[in-house]
Amino acid sequence: MTAIGVTSATSGSADSLTVGRRIRHLRREKGWTLEQLGAAVGRAGSQLSLVENGRREPRLDLLRSLAEALGVTVTDLLGAEPPSRRDALEIAWERVQRSPLYASLHLPEVKVGPRTSTEVLEALVGLHGELVRRATEQAATPEEARRANRELREQMRARDNYYPEIEQAADGLLQAVGHGAGPLSQRVIAELAGHLGFTVHRVDDLPRSVRSVTDLRNSRLYVPLDANGLGHDARTVVLQTLGHFVLGHSDPDGYADFLRQRVEANYFAAALMVPERTAVPLLAGAKAHRELDVEDLRDAYAVSQETAAHRFTNLATRHLGLPVHFMRVHRSGVIHKAYENDGVRFPSDATGAIEGQTVCRHWTVRVVFGATDGSAPYRQYTDTPTGTYWCTAHVDRRPGAGTDDTDDFSVAVGVPYAHVKWFRGRETTERSTSRCPEETCCRRPPTELARRWDGYAWPSARAQSHLLATLPPGTFPGVDDTEVFEFLQAHDTTG
Structure with missing residues (x-):
């Protein structure tokens, strides 16, 4: 199981970000620069940079040329899994910054470079995962x-x-x-x-x-x-x-x-x-x-x-x-x-x-x-x-x-x-x-009763306040997680 937020965009198939990171990973394994890989496939290094960063989806003919130059198959390039944990985190963070939730926060773009530590990426992706969890926590209204x-x-x-x-x-x-x-x-x-x-x-x-x-x-x-x-x-x-x-x-x-x-x-x-x-x-x-x-x-x-x-x-x-x-x-x-x-x-x-x-x-x-x-x-x-x-x-x-x-x-x-x-x-x-x-x-009182008492009754209703509120939030509505965890800790026999 992968960490929260560190998955491919579509289960079982590659997206442009994952393909780009696989190309970059293989290029670096060979010790090549972008210009060297570009010379091998007849493309400018700046064009390949867009591909590696997921900004441009490569055409099939380019994928074939890249696979041949890197000594792999096209299928290898199209694998759904990121090539490394670091790449998975970078992909996850890129997706975070393209998400509507991140855009709604009006925060500046954070560029990830070689000097950005893996721990920092873990923290950024983890924080966003927690924001998503809280944003999507159940708080069902009575209507829902x-x-x-x-x-x-x-x-x-x-x-x-x-x-x-x-x-x-x-x-x-x-x-x-x-x-x-x-x-x-x-x-x-x-x-x-x-x-x-x-x-x-x-x-x-x-x-x-x-x-x-x-x-x-x-x-x-x-x-x-x-x-x-x-x-x-x-x-x-x-x-x-x-x-x-x-x-x-x-x-x-x-x-x-x-x-x-x-x-x-x-x-x-x-x-x-x-x-x-x-x-x-x-x-x-x-x-x-x-x-x-x-x-x-x-x-x-x-x-x-x-x-x-x-x-x-x-x-x-x-x-x-x-x-x-x-x-x-x-x-x-x-x-x-x-x-x-x-x-x-x-x-x-x-x-x-x-x-x-x-x-x-x-x-x-x-x-x-x-x-x-x-x-x-x-x-x-x-x-x-x-x-x-x-x-x-x-x-x-x-x-x-x-x-x-x-x-x-x-x-x-x-x-x-x-x-x-x-x-x-x-x-x-x-x-x-x-x-x-x-x-x-x-539902309507009998005529005689209504004639005698209409305007002379003031009942104090028993308010069903829970009907007016949203259902308690949480994975299991109404359950106090702290109480449950404290209970389990008190009964834990494993030390």
């Missing part, structure tokens, strides 16, 4: 984040939220440790980590900005001592982290890439906890008996309602032929996650993003909060402008959230009316009508 979410959702819909390559990777790993069926135990998870060369360590001083930290030097994976108290299944945290390595993820090059990697790692973890090999026969058998139920996946594999719902959407369309939609909605009605390939119309903003939008209060995913039995699934038919949908919803309280119901979320899975015949709970008599996005559906 919503756009990335929308584009990723479109990609998921195009493939029915099914990733065969991740299914294959997860299945191969399970077979490697000999896991057959049933819930994934902590012992099996430790075996999975060990098979991949990692050891798992549960600690109580993990930085607050992360869910896990991996020490790549010592192959140690650190997770919170009580992940459940943070609202995460302890197994999921480990499996998602392993997923990044199994799937070959590298440092994300932007927020969209960061988001894609998270989705893939989450999918990988769910595919391990609810394996396709055993889940599909379970679901197919339930469909044959018209007894499909997301709760059966949850109970059979001892996973959360959300993981079971996610996993159902992964497998339902590809293996059962069922179009579906999924939602995770806060008690306030704000959408946190959603997916659909069944034609249901989610609320969206002008960019087409749905995250952060408020769902109709007549939809199952919101009505469930008022259901009398919060522990049981709530089923409902909802008539919408795009058709009638049946949904099953469940309130998913975060572990450790205490009695504060503001932390409550509901998770719902739904299908168009034509497909409800395959599901348990289809006999429900609960039904509502949603006219959203029509204002009179649920």
Whole structure:
């Protein structure tokens, strides 16, 4: 691997700067001056100087003459790699000074000569590399984040939220440790980590900005001592982290890439906890008996309602032929996650993003909060402008959230009316009508209430300040690098 900024302009092919430096390197090896080489090829030394400095691209006939005079082939002259470390640095610095970023700094040109030390060149190129890194660090605005979410959702819909390559990777790993069926135990998870060369360590001083930290030097994976108290299944945290390595993820090059990697790692973890090999026969058998139920996946594999719902959407369309939609909605009605390939119309903003939008209060995913039995699934038919949908919803309280119901979320899975015949709970008599996005559906207060209170109410809004700010910068948004490095240093056993 070459140093930052010290690479050829195009991977695998030469550019004029590299060709020029190769010519100069070979000329100096022969002990020739520019005039001597010019005499050998019938060109003025000043013309060859332009070629060596990358200011003029040599024609093929000149390249042939130069190759013959220098005792090499044309292919040798066109090699993509600089002939030496020094040449690589000089090429990198030349490119730096031709870059838009350098031009925007309005700095004078720095000419590199024989007396310019290699250390100075290293420093100049390194400084520019750091400027580029800081200039391109992720600082995604809310608009960019919503756009990335929308584009990723479109990609998921195009493939029915099914990733065969991740299914294959997860299945191969399970077979490697000999896991057959049933819930994934902590012992099996430790075996999975060990098979991949990692050891798992549960600690109580993990930085607050992360869910896990991996020490790549010592192959140690650190997770919170009580992940459940943070609202995460302890197994999921480990499996998602392993997923990044199994799937070959590298440092994300932007927020969209960061988001894609998270989705893939989450999918990988769910595919391990609810394996396709055993889940599909379970679901197919339930469909044959018209007894499909997301709760059966949850109970059979001892996973959360959300993981079971996610996993159902992964497998339902590809293996059962069922179009579906999924939602995770806060008690306030704000959408946190959603997916659909069944034609249901989610609320969206002008960019087409749905995250952060408020769902109709007549939809199952919101009505469930008022259901009398919060522990049981709530089923409902909802008539919408795009058709009638049946949904099953469940309130998913975060572990450790205490009695504060503001932390409550509901998770719902739904299908168009034509497909409800395959599901348990289809006999429900609960039904509502949603006219959203029509204002009179649920966004505009009833006439009598508005007449009595309009102009006499002054609510103090709970400001969601994070929605107004850019996403925290950094390779991994929101992660405090100093905390992470200090944590790893404190746990380092290598001295």
